[in-house]
Amino acid sequence: xxxxxxxxxxxxxxxxxxxxxxxxxxxxxxxxxxxxxxxxxxxxxxxxxxxxxxxxxxxxxxxxxxxxxxxxxxxxxxxxxxxxxxxxxxxxxxxxxxxxxxxxxxxxxxxxxxxxxxxxxxxxxxxxxxxxxxxxxxxxxxxxxxxxxxxxxxxxxxxxxxxxxxxxxxxxxxxxxx
Amino acid sequence: xxxxxxxxxxxxxxxxxxxxxxxxxxxxxxxxxxxxxxxxxxxxxxxxxxxxxxxxxxxxxxxxxxxxxxxxxxxxxxxxxxxxxxxxxxxxxxxxxxxxxxxxxxxxxxxxxxxxxxxxxxxxxxxxxxxxxxxxxxxxxxxxxxxxxxxxxxxxxxxxxxxxxxxxxxxxxxxxxxxxxxxxxxxxxxxxxxxxxxxxxxxxxxxxxxxx
Numbered sequence: 584x585x586x587x588x589x590x591x592x593x594x595x596x597x598x599x600x601x602x603x604x605x606x607x608x609x610x611x612x613x614x615x616x617x618x619x620x621x622x623x624x625x626x627x628x629x630x631x632x633x634x635x636x637x638x639x640x641x642x643x644x645x646x647x648x649x650x651x652x653x654x655x656x657x658x659x660x661x662x663x664x665x666x667x668x669x670x671x672x673x674x675x676x677x678x679x680x681x682x683x684x685x686x687x688x689x690x691x692x693x694x695x696x697x698x699x700x701x702x703x704x705x706x707x708x709x710x711x712x713x714x715x716x717x718x719x720x721x722x723x724x725x726x727x728x729x730x731x732x733x734x735x736x737x738x739x740x741x742x743x744x745x746x747x748x749x750x751x752x753x754x755x756x757x758x759x760x761x
Numbered sequence: 762x763x764x765x766x767x768x769x770x771x772x773x774x775x776x777x778x779x780x781x782x783x784x785x786x787x788x789x790x791x792x793x794x795x796x797x798x799x800x801x802x803x804x805x806x807x808x809x810x811x812x813x814x815x816x817x818x819x820x821x822x823x824x825x826x827x828x829x830x831x832x833x834x835x836x837x838x839x840x841x842x843x844x845x846x847x848x849x850x851x852x853x854x855x856x857x858x859x860x861x862x863x864x865x866x867x868x869x870x871x872x873x874x875x876x877x878x879x880x881x882x883x884x885x886x887x888x889x890x891x892x893x894x895x896x897x898x899x900x901x902x903x904x905x906x907x908x909x910x911x912x913x914x915x916x917x918x919x920x921x922x923x924x925x926x927x928x929x930x931x932x933x934x935x936x937x938x939x940x941x942x943x944x945x946x947x948x949x950x951x952x953x954x955x956x957x958x959x960x961x962x963x964x965x966x967x968x969x970x971x972x973x
Contacts, residue, residue, distance in 0.1 A: 602775070604772050608769070638762075641767055641771065643973060645774070647912075647913040649911075652783075652843070659845040660843075702763075723762050
């Protein structure tokens, strides 16, 4: 019904859930491509960066990967999550526009310097506790492995894993909340 | 953070075992029934004449209706907790319990003279019913809201309402074993109000708790 791409994706996700990190990386890269195409088509000139939708969808896929039925197709599941996150992005965008109109004077008076990483997820890092933020930043932005991060921050590997997981949960929850 | 960095980060976070959703729902159902049983037997308990009552069709019909409601709401809540599930396929089963009740009410109205209707509707236990179905159902509802939170409902309010009907079905099944008002007229009035209250609470709760 969904062809070879579907079969390959299902195989990757099944292997990934069983604990294969390489398969998981490959699955997420495929998912990112699919969602990017979907988001670009849907966003139009809505003032939303499609890449933000891609990232928020990937995070949601990660947090909710146990909601996939391992005997069912992946594409409709992926599509449902992407659509849910797109609706979220539109809703937040609508709200933000209202806020910006009220704050125009302030914005003119004090021009904010553009940060290197101004993606929604990058911004969400700032809301984490200092411990979680240093771990998530070390793994994501600096590209360190769990072991390297543990050495660099003088923590145990388990503590790094826990902080990373809690940090990602907090970021995902921040997007879901408003 | 660019998308490749994000992917590497997510891959690094895969050691945490996550419980599969179907397993969580069955566990939640077991826990919810146990909670309801504890509250029921600690507060109300069975009616004294339960053995004699079990011989009467009106008493037994209450359980058919409440368990049908619970079973159909279970399928619906579980379906709504997956983002891609085709829950519209199981939704029609939710009509079975109300349809059975409607038929029972119709037959009861035929059997009883109109003068006897008001007394059967009001019954003896309406306030007990309104208090104890929510009281027995609140624990199960909390359990099911947590199961929804573990899932990924794209319509949280609807999923929460289904969870409320499920909790209401379980609570009403226990409560029916205590209540001496067996007329379908009583059930259609007071059980419905009490269960609708739980459904509204579930919808409100899930809108807050089950966002993702």
